[in-house]
Amino acid sequence: MxxxxxxxxxxxxxxxxxxxxxxxxxxxxxxxxxxxxxxxxxxxxxxxxxxxxxxxxxxxxxxxxxxxADIVVVGVGGRPLTNLFKGQVAEEKGGIKTDAFFETSVPGVYAVGDVATFPMKIYNDERRVEHVDHSRKSAEQAVKAIKGKEAGSAVEEYDYLPYFYSRSFDLSWQFYGDNVGDAILFGDADPGSAKPKFGSYWVKDGKCVGAFLEGGSPEENAAIAKLARAQPPAASPDELKAAGLQFASKI
Ligand SMILES: Cc1cc2nc3c(=O)[nH]c(=O)nc-3n(C[C@H](O)[C@H](O)[C@H](O)COP(=O)(O)OP(=O)(O)OC[C@H]3O[C@@H](n4cnc5c(N)ncnc54)[C@H](O)[C@@H]3O)c2cc1C
Missing domain, CATH: 3.50.50.60 (FAD/NAD(P)-binding domain)
Structure with missing residues (x-):
């Protein structure tokens, strides 16, 4: 190559x-x-x-x-750098614990982005998210909360839908939601195809909670995002496999 x-x-x-x-x-x-x-x-x-x-x-x-080797690319992951704050703010799951407005256990001190462990409202869980989309949105939420406090106006709780994407060669995928439960692959996942296009749904407790799509158009990616947000009742694995993207597009 x-x-x-x-x-x-x-x-x-x-x-x-x-x-x-x-x-x-x-x-x-x-x-x-x-x-x-x-x-x-x-x-x-x-x-x-x-x-x-x-x-x-x-x-x-x-x-x-x-x-x-004469070139080495090291990609071994990372950990939030929280040492500076040890013993000063509450921590959770390797990050700095915040509320839905990104305020830490110390009133008036906020943590946003990769380092924040925040309430993931949609899953009633506390999570950290390493993604530039969440970094921007969490910072926006913290600013809204600070300004809201100053103005005495209410701010809605943060309600983030997990989202990841990547591109390599001429491929491009997006994922929304939670990858828990049973995964059901659909579409053409043959790497030899001229235009491979496939996806996966994740089904937990009878609901479709996550969706992945390779080669989706903006509209199709929007459809899987909508599905992950709505968490509709899932069809049977065979039906999901046969319906493929149609299942998400109907939500
Ligand atoms: C190799 C790689 C590829 C990625 N690719 C993608 C991608 O394709 N899409 C995507 O959405 N996300 C991607 N991410 C994740 C994305 O970069 C992070 O989610 C995002 O940058 C987090 O923003 P942040 O502001 O929380 O933290 P950061 O961007 O990490 O900013 C934290 C800053 O704090 C500074 N800092 C640390 N300690 C101190 C200190 N004591 N005093 C002062 N400053 C300090 C650091 O130097 C840094 O500049 C990638 C990350 C990596 C490492």
Whole structure:
């Protein structure tokens, strides 16, 4: 690919397991493999070799193997940096605990974005979200709350719908809602297709609570967002599979 010999290494059994099911991951892994990318699963990088100039020459893996390399891209996740506030504000789930207005346990002190663990109203749960969309919206909510307090006017509670997206090569996917319960894949998930287009619904307690779509138009992505917000009663797995996007479009 681009005259580069690329190897992707990750410890899990398939890529992005926090969101992708094995079936969804199989599509993207095949797509990458078809582009010449090698994938190594079940191990992690534990060190690097460098030449006399300090330039990297190889990546050492935990399984003992060594990959020659002259460029390394490290994507190993991140954790909120809350040390500065330890013992001063309440924490929850690795973040700074806030209310629905992003005010912390210390009145007048607000936390927004990645670092905030806030009430996720739609799921009656407390969560952190690492996404630029939520960073902007949570900051907006905090400002509204501060101004509302000053003006003595009421502000509605934050009511965020989880949303993630990504693009790679000529692919583009969006996900809305919660990826819990049973996942039902629909559409054409053949990585060899000229225009693959597929999705997945997540069904929990008889309700459709999450939806993923690869290759959706803006209208179709809006339809899966609407579905995730509405959490309609789900049809049977076979019916959902057969209806595909039509199920979301009718909401
Ligand atoms: C590699 C990568 C790719 C991503 N891709 C996407 C994407 O495609 N789409 C998407 O929606 N989101 C993406 N994200 C997530 C997105 O970047 C974050 O959700 C967003 O930036 C969070 O905004 P924030 O303001 O909460 O925190 P940040 O943007 O992390 O800002 C926090 C700031 O605080 C500063 N800081 C920390 N400690 C101190 C201190 N003691 N004093 C002063 N300043 C301090 C930091 O330097 C930083 O500038 C990506 C993140 C990463 C790392």
């Amino acid at each position: 681009n005259d580069l010999d690329v190897t992707m290494v990750f410890p899990e059994p398939w890529c992005m397991p926090r969101l992708f099911t094995a079936e969804i991951a199989a599509f993207y892994e095949s797509y990458y493999t078809n582009k010449g990318v090698k994938i190594l699963k079940g191990t992690v990088a534990v060190g690097f070799d460098a030449d006399a100039n300090g330039d990297v020459t190889a990546v050492k893996l935990k399984d003992g193997s060594v990959l020659d």
